[in-house]
Amino acid sequence: MTALQAVSTWAIPVLLLLVVGVGAVRRVKVYESFVEGAKEGFETAVRIIPFLVAILVAISMLRASGALDLAVRALSPLTDAIGLPAEVLPVALLRPLSGSGTLGLVSELSKTHGPDSFIGLLAATMYGSTETTFYVLAVYFGAVGVVRTRHAVAAGLIGDLTGLGAALLVCRWLFV
Amino acid sequence: MRGEDTGVVMLNWIWIGLMVIALVVGAVNGRLEAVTKAAFDGATTAVDIALGLVGVMALWLGVMKVAERGGLVELLARAIRPLARRLFPGVPADHPALGAMVMNLAASWLGLGNAATPLGLKAMAELDTLNAHPGTASDAMVTFLALNSSCITLVPATIIGVRVALGSTSPTAILGPTILASATATAVAATAARLLARLPVFRLPARPAGPEAGS
Incomplete structure (x- = not known):
């Protein structure tokens, strides 16, 4: 537990030191490179706006209509059995399909329940716990014209399920 | 191809479904006014969050550019090479496919998506030259994609940015759990493959190549 919290605390400072240190030793123009990379920050943030708007509008409307409450109440008996807040179930379902859609869901949950609530922490951990499997398979197999994908979907979904399940277990252990 | 279509088509219907349900349930509950207001609030919140992300994204992409120039991707790639040789017994150690795969994985783990994708596509092209059944995924391809579709996340910069934008008291609290969960997913996915x-x-x-081989 403390080891994992130490990772959370130290990962960024250690990585910063490593990056800047290696850059200095290898005579990289560190400051110039940093500024050049940082220029892409604005563009990256702006690029996700349409996706965030689409998801946040839909979820906000659903919440205001009372439909989200109904769904949560209906699903709670099922999700409670595995210790998953029903609110976070959509994050798990959407994760293999859409990265930006999931980011929207996680943002909405973090905003509504607070980023430091259990729901906010769990949703954020789930986002990083696996990749957008269907997108990865489509891009990479499409590039080399593979149509018979054999066990790729099964292996990918097993990975997703593992990542999401591991996120739930770790968060329950660390944040409850 | 099929996968992308599945994802986009499903998202299309999910979104339509969400809208329709919200409007119908809102009408039944007599909350249409609140639903309309929520739509505007949601749109505004989305932009607030995205703009709140700019600082963290700029910081992180700046640092990652330094990492790229400093050769950190090559360093990590060299470190994971022995492991990759065991995971891909069908790929000769001196084949360019192995080099492209470890570079792709190193770039992905560091969160360098823009650098990782071209390397991954090169790796797939190289693996295809070793493929005895064109059009059918080889064992190595499936294992490589399992590693990619469950990708270890060392620093989920975007989500940290969202947490910063929403005023989290400890934006990096999720780092340890994310690394552990994604590493577990990667190990299990590779084993499953x-x-x-x-x-x-x-x-x-x-x-x-025959016509059979489940898809």
Whole structure:
């Protein structure tokens, strides 16, 4: 537990030191490179706006209509059995399909329940716990014209399920 | 191709479904006014969050550019090479496919998506030259994609940015859990890829390429 919290605390400072240190030793123009990379920050943030708007509008409307409450109440008996807040179930379902859609869901949950609530922490951990499997398979197999994908979907979904399940277990252990 | 279509088509219907449900339930509950207001609030919140992300994204992409120039991707790639040789027994150690794969994985783990994708596509092209059954995924391809579709996340910069934008008191609290969960997913996905390849349904057709081989 403390080891994992130490990772959370130290990962960024250690990585910063490593990056800047290696850059200095290898005579990289560190400051110039940093500024050049940082220029892409604005563009990256702006690029996700349409996706965030689409998801946040839909979820906000659903919440205001009372439909989200109904769904949560209906699903709670099922999700409670595995210790998953029903609110976070959509994050798990959407994760293999859409990265930006999931980011929207996680943002909405973090905003509504607070980023430091259990729901906010769990949703954020789930986002990083696996990749957008269907997108990865489509891009990479499409590039080399593979149509018979054999066990790729099964292996990918097993990975997703593992990542999401591991996120739930770790968060329950660390944040409850 | 099919996967992308599945994802986009499903998202299309999910979004339509969400809108319709919200409007119908809102009308039944007599909350249409609140629903309309929520739509505007949601749109505004989305932009607030995205703009709140700019600082963290700029910081992180700046740092990652330094990492790229400093050769950190090559360093990590060299470190994971021995592991990759064991995971891909069908790929000769001196084949360019192995080099492209470890570079792709190193770039992905560091969160360098823009650098990782071209390397991954090169790796797939190289693996295809080793593929005895064109059009059918080889064992190595499936294992490589399992590693990619469950990708270890060392620093989920975007989500940290969202947490910063929403005023979290400890934006990096999720780092340890994320690394542990994603590393577990990667290990299990790679193992599953190797084991599933032995199942009769997924077994490669006897060469030369036959029409069978579950998809």
